[in-house]
């Protein structure tokens with residue numbers, strides 16, 4: 001996906017064509033303000049305050065206890081960005097804002113906004129150091145319990161967008177469909193959304209979510225809300241150091257974890273997975289994909305690549321790299337399913 005600048009009149013069109021528009025000013029002055037405005041709006045309850053209908057600025061000021069001048073500026077920007085409509089002195093949430101910013105919508109990214117505002121935003125000032133040293137924040141080693149909570153809530157919000165499509169399109173072994181195969185392993189599965197959609201779809205399937213103890217402490221209440229009981233349960237551990245056993249699982253998923261690991265670590269995990277799968281079993285690596293060198297640059301794949309470098313010293317990988325780990329581990333029939341709902345993201349699938 002590309003974010004493009006689209007001219008609204010012939011003069012702007014001409015300025016762009018004639019290379020007179022200072023595009024870097026948009027990136028350095030406008031875009032950081034846009035991002036932070038949305039994050040602070042969510043964190044200060046601005047979207048929630050308009051949930052039940054149109055609000056005047058005065059009404060918002062009173063409910064939110066914010067400075068009238070500053071909130072007026074914020075509301076103007078949020079309106080320009082398409083989060084609110086303004087008519088008869090009142091602000092009304094747009095359809096887009098209602099779907100994605102309110103806490104209780106199933107597609108909401110609210111948790112991600114809080115994680116980004118309270119935790120991730122501070123990492124950005126580390127980018128210059130990262131460029132010099134190549135060493136990222138390594139946040140899995142440093143988060144406080146409160147930050148782990150924002151992280152897990154952020155992850156469930158991010159996965160809400162793709163979980164439905166994952167459930168519809170993830171290929172499982174025939175034995176799972178027929179109810180004969182029963183065991184799934186969800187590596188770094190956190191909140192368990194991916195396991196939950198599959199276990200709801202295939203009534204014979206149960207899933208173990210392998211994650212770090214600090215993550216499980218905060219993710220357990222999120223999983224409990226799904227009401228899956230023992231069919232989807234947490235298993236405390238570390239995939240880099242734990243043995244995954246032999247011929248135990250029919251289906252193994254690793255979603256959004258490969259980008260935190262080096263290629264060598266991913267190869268180690270793929271080899272453990274190959275051993276832990278039963279014959280005919282399926283291994284899916286679910287990831288944002290880095291466009292192959294020489295391919296058309298793509299904004300989501302490229303920006304998440306830099307972001308995962310900054311946050312975990314790793315990054316995105318190409319389809320070839322990911323399927324290479326699977327094949328080196330002895331798995332076959334690599335196949336790719338590109339998400340329709342999340343641009344730049346794919347399931348890379350292999351079988352034993």
Ligand SMILES: C[S@@+](CC[C@H](N)C(=O)[O-])C[C@H]1O[C@@H](n2cnc3c(N)ncnc32)[C@H](O)[C@@H]1O
Nearest residue numbers: 155159188189190211212215238239240255256
């Ligand atoms: C970015 S989140 C992805 C969560 C979920 N799989 C998803 O797709 O939404 C990465 C998860 O991997 C876990 N994790 C990180 N390092 C791990 C390790 N060495 N072993 C197991 N889990 C790990 C984190 O605690 C976190 O819950």
